[in-house]
Amino acid sequence: MIVVMKVGSPELEIERVSTELQEWGLTPEKIIGKHKVVIGLVGDTASLDPLQIQEISPWIEEVLRVEKPFKRASLEFRNGESSQVIVPTPDGAVSFGKNHPVVVVAGPCSVENEGMIVETAKRVKAAGAKFLRGGAYKPRTSPYAFQGHGESALELLAAAREATGLGIITEVMDAADLEKIAEVADVVQVGARNMQNFALLKKVGAQNKPVLLKRGMSATIDEWLMAAEYILAAGNPNVILCERGIRTFDLHYVRNTLDLSVLPVLRSLTHLPVMIDPSHGTGKAEYVPDMAKAAIAAGTDSLMIEVHPNPAKALSDGPQSLTPERFDHLMQELEVMAKVMGRWAESPMAIA
Template sequence: MIVVLKPGAPQGVVDVLVGELQGWSLQTQTIVGRENVVIGLIGDTSSLSEDRVQELSPYIDRVLRVKKRFKRASCEFHPERTVVRVPTANGPVAIGGDGPIAVMAGPCSVESEAMILETARRVKAAGAQILRGGAYKPRTSPYDFQGYGEPALELLAAARAATGLAIVTEVMDSTDLEAIAEVADIVQIGARNMQNYALLKKVGQQPKPVLLKRAFSATIDEWLLAAEYILAAGNPNVILCERGIRTFDRTYTRNTLDLVAVPVLRSLTHLPVIVDPSHGTGLSQFVDTCSKAAVAIGTDGLMIEVHPDPSRALSDGPQCLTPDEFEAVMANLAPIARSVGRPLASQLAGGPLPH
């Protein structure tokens, strides 16, 4: 249930209402929008009538029930779009709302100091604001490269010190969360852990923004309910990442990139939505086209894999762009981003423009 106050409701009225509602054994969440203040009610409201709540104050405009199972993630509960702000040495990066499109780029796995520093410098020069790189890697086979762990976190920290880029990296186990959160500016939950509810609760209890990737076979409702676990644990800064799903035809691509999920999610949730065309296709030759399509359809950001030498990558080489290819993709994206009224964040910051 949500309580929408009339424009101009005094803060004192809001405080009194929150106190009364909490006295009914309900949790409250106050959302201050551009025009209205909304008080969300969390708890058992089944026996509570809208009329009873309406009578609490003449400043109440309307009382509505949130019918969706994902309460905190829904547009009904939180009418204003969430903007996740990530501080960096180059200035804050805003993800969400109707602002510029953020770009995260880097290798699947951190392999060496020289490799991650070179990649970080090249993706920054091309216009990325956030460096992606795996320290811990979930792999289908137990014999595949699993990442270097804590030493790789140290290399990510060195790359941030050298470039000022923010860091996004994946957590697989709650025992590693503290070490990862010390380095990461965004904590990533990968597709294989989207429904690891114990881990979702843990990342929800720490303050860093959380990037939640869609599981291979997850419905949109399941994905949003996974986000709800993080929100319910206290962390409001959740970013959703569409990274492709498994369908009946996997002959020509690794996954099926579900781009229609972007406008669908924008109709259902206030949370930012980004697209990963690298995992979504699994082949570098399709990353440019799918990145352009994602920008045109309304994504808030992109996550693109870049490696200095994809043929020698320890993981996911076929889907990685070279730094030169990434630069070309960024140049191709710039006019499309401007045409939809959401330029790339690098363009607003005086970054590289198309050749």
């Protein structure tokens, strides 16, 4: 349920309404929109009469029920306004969201050694990326495959961050590793295989670093948004959704099926920013550029693209990784498209 306050509502009145609703056993959350303030109500609201709440104050414009099972993640909860996730990085704050430039995240699947990760970081930054992705801990289908270097790889990511000023995105697989990962990561990633690891979702929701939540390989959109709800309900409002391909039929040709239809669907359901990962979504480097461009055209807020200096020798996901040279070329193509849509850093929208 949400309480929409009238334009110009005094701050003291907003606080008074929130306090009274809290006395009813509800949890009010103030959401400051472009023109109005909305108070989101979480708790047992099923038996409440919206008219009863409306009588609390003449400054209340309307009271609406949130019909979706995901409350905080729903677009209704913010009265139809998209949210943004602002991430501080050494080079300055970067905003993920519908009304901001497209944020490009790039780097290797896993951190292999210091020379490789620092050099890759320098190359992707020079091309225009704002974040470096790299796995310190890697979930693999086979127990015999490379699992990542673990804690020592976090030190290498920190070195790459120091050398370039890029923000860092890396995955957490175990809540026991969360604290040390959060010391290095600017955004903590929950991977597809852990999308419904509810204990882990609660833990990442209880810490203050933004969270990148990847869609599970067989997850419905509702299941994905309910997973985001776990993070939001635990107190962390900064969630970015990442579509990375789902499992369908033609695995002979592509690793997964990249579901770009989630972009318009999610725009109608949630206020959260959306990222597209065409690398995992296709599994083949030759398909990544076309799907990245398609994602820009469909309105993505961010792209995650795997880049490796020598994909043939990568310890994981080499077939889907672009070389730095191919990434340079792709970024030039993406810039042309995104500028047309007003979604590139030099656009007027970035300045506003």
